[in-house]
Amino acid sequence: MEFCLGIITQGGSISVGPLWFLEVLLIFNIISAILYRIFPTVGEKIWSKGSRFFDRTWLFIITIVLVSSVTYTAMVITFGPFRWISIGPLTFQADRILHYFIYFIMGALAGIYGIKREC
DSSP: OHHHHHHHHHTOOOOOGGGHHHHHHHHHHHHHHHHHHHOTTHHHHHHHHOHHHHSOHHHHHHHHHHHHHHHHHHHHHHHOTTOEEEETTEEEETTTHHHHHHHHHHHHHHHHHHHSSOO
16 A cells, blocks of 8 residues: 555556556546536537538548547657656556547547437
8 A cells, every 4th residue: 555655646657557548548538527517518519410420431430540640640749659658646658648539539429429319
């Protein structure tokens, strides 16, 4: 227990291995909960205006590829490849954090659209 508290209070870092992905998902979920609290009607807007976008699979895939490519390239130019950042007990790859956030948000938006859709 003292080891964990020491890492949190003194800013040390440890190798988290594959658990970094769970940390990133936790942060993304917290961000999405805050965004939902601020913008509670976004689901209705996506449902009403998203049919053109989500019904065309090719457009959805091309958008994801283009947006994630641009963000990933910008982050690699900014931070360099394979750079890990530690903030307290959280560790993540700086060059890929926005890349993963794009996929998280696009999956959430597709889920919002798909939940309300009738089979």
